[in-house]
Amino acid sequence: MTETFGARLRAHRERAGKTRSVLGGLVGRSADWVKALENGRLLTPRLPMLMRLAEVLDISDLAELTGEQAMPVASVTRAGHPAVERVAAAMQRSNLPAGDPTSADLLRGRVDQAWTLWHRSTTERSAVAAVLPDLLDEARVSVRRLDGTARRAALVELARVYHLAQLYVANQPYPELVWLAADRAMQAAQDADDPAAIAVAAWYYAHVYRSSAQVDAAEQVLTDAAVLLDPATGTEVAARWGQLQLGLALGHAKIGRAGQAWRAWDLADETAGRLGAGYVHPWLMFGTTAVDAYGVTVEVDLVRPGEAVRRADQVHYSALPSRTRRATHLVDAARAHLLRREEVATVHLLGRALRESVDTVRHRPDARVAVIELSGRQGTIGEDARELALAIGIGG
Template sequence: MTDSMTFGARLRAHRERAGKTRPVLGGLVGRSAEWVKALENGRLLPPRLPMLLRLAEVLEISDLADLTGDQSLPVASVTRAGHPDIDNVAAAMQRATAPVGEPTPVDVLRGLVDQAWTLWHRSTIERTEVAAVLPGLLADAQRSVRRLDGVARRQALVELARVYHLTQLYLAHQPCPELVWLAADRAMLAAQEADDPCAIAVAAWYYAHVYRGSNQTDAAEQVLVDAAGRIDPAADGEQLARWGQAQLGIALGHSKAGRAGKAWRAWDAAEGAGRRLGSGYAHPWLMFGPAACATYAITIETDLCRPGEAVRRADTADFRALPSHTRRAAALIEATRAHLLNRGEVAAVHLLGRALRESVDTVRHHPYARTVALELSNRPGTVGEDARDLALAIGVPG
């Protein structure tokens, strides 16, 4: 980029670097391909701050100055709200050596990890609840892996991987993306050292999240394909669930890359696994099951820029079938995306409000939820009034 480049030229350069067509970029921010073309050609003035932020998020631009050519404004300063306990969790993650002391018996450690996952799913302030136990849980798991031997050590490694997965979820959308990568990497190393195919499959699911977040969709697919190949879905329900979740991750990568056929083939495989597990099944901490497949279908349709189908999926999804406040809130945010893609602003505000009632922490720390609340707060009438109330509750700066 040069200082003399216009906003339109910068937008086009970033769009092409991201490998997105005008229809795709327009669809992802709720506008048309002609609108994008008009911006790039200078026939329209640059949009207001909320839309600039949405463009920057979609194009993975960290500083708005790279898009506008004006003064620096880190996108994360608006879209990412740091949790009050982030420093404590970050310090625990960055500890260079394992804590000294006696190991925690594996069955006790497993129970503690289960309790932490229950907090994550059952609380409406899940980040706050989990942040209180994560530093100690990381220390317990690391200490046990260091002091135990043989089978017990392998079992402790599996639990350590689960703690790192939970830490990755806590760190997501926080102003420290390097720690998200660190959590994903350490979880995979622990699972591989345990030589546990089921643990490796889950580690691949979470590693794929960070790959997709950095636009490395092929790498995301590969890590999931490799992990799924280690699992026998016919062996038992646990392996079937983890195989199905891997297929779901593959589907999400293909949809982000715009490969509709491959996305739906992988989703069909995941949905078939969910059906075999039973209509009311939900994995106790991964939450994979038929309800999860149905809500991820909303994400797939939205990423593929098919607003009509995305809204249809959103309107027929049974969000209450997800036994997790944070998963329901995340799914409702995806439904918000679908309706806004279809110009349904009233529905979008309503769904975002429902998401906030499910989990304050999920909505408050979700970049899309924050930018949408800010954007819609500028609308006239009841949409703007309700959106301003939401923005205030979320803590978005006006």
């Protein structure tokens, strides 16, 4: 007997550890709606809703839900960047390039410049793709040919380059590259024997674990890194410790642990408060505004869209000196409004995010799915959503 759509949906929902109310909330529907789908009392949803269900349940191919012809979810929700093959080749190169090492101070300056490109460009992937391959080679040569303290400093910079590489390849149809970047960054940080570098590597590794539904593994890597830091020892260490608390909050929220999520968020908020309202980490962007914005993300993942919208209304996005981060958090605010079926606000916020960073919106699966869904609406909403679709490379 052929397995029904409803049976497949239920199996994937239970595998993901989500209740009917949580799954329904994350796609803007009720627990009864999910139950009706699972029991076969409703027809299989149309493509935009199938895509939303697949994203929430971490399903890579719609055939796993529908039982019909294979259709990779990534082919719709994840856009590949034109330069990804060149970046991938640099990441996967096994031989050491020729050349002399760069001093640790000069290497640090060049890595800082690359991070500035990431945060200030409206097309950050194109901007960093132009420098990443050479920067990876330069950092690897320096690590191999420097000694002692200089080598450890170069290892810290190599980890930061791999963090950038992870951000570049994220939300593209190449998950193996994301894992490779996270693993290489953590290895470099550990080889440097630098707790602050390990903390940042843990923050980025946790993103990979959460995206593959390994929330407990994400929690473990963050917790292991946090015990290495004493936030009372200085601003830099405090910022990184606070960032780890945000990572814990995001993981707990993803699987509905509201109390634990808000306890971790509170620790991040208290840390940011001690650093001062005007403090923003120069490349991690940790600070009061970032913590406030992640509060919106936590509420969305906990399926509390009303609270998410309330928090989003209070976030001063312009205080974040990063186009990519402003765009990211504006997409999360749009998600909150979409859960409330406030489609005008959703389109408006996606448009704001697009003006901040075309690449961020183009490569955010939830943004792409929202645009696809809203493109089918009648009137101004549909017209505006179709314009957004064209801008981010959907349709034509």
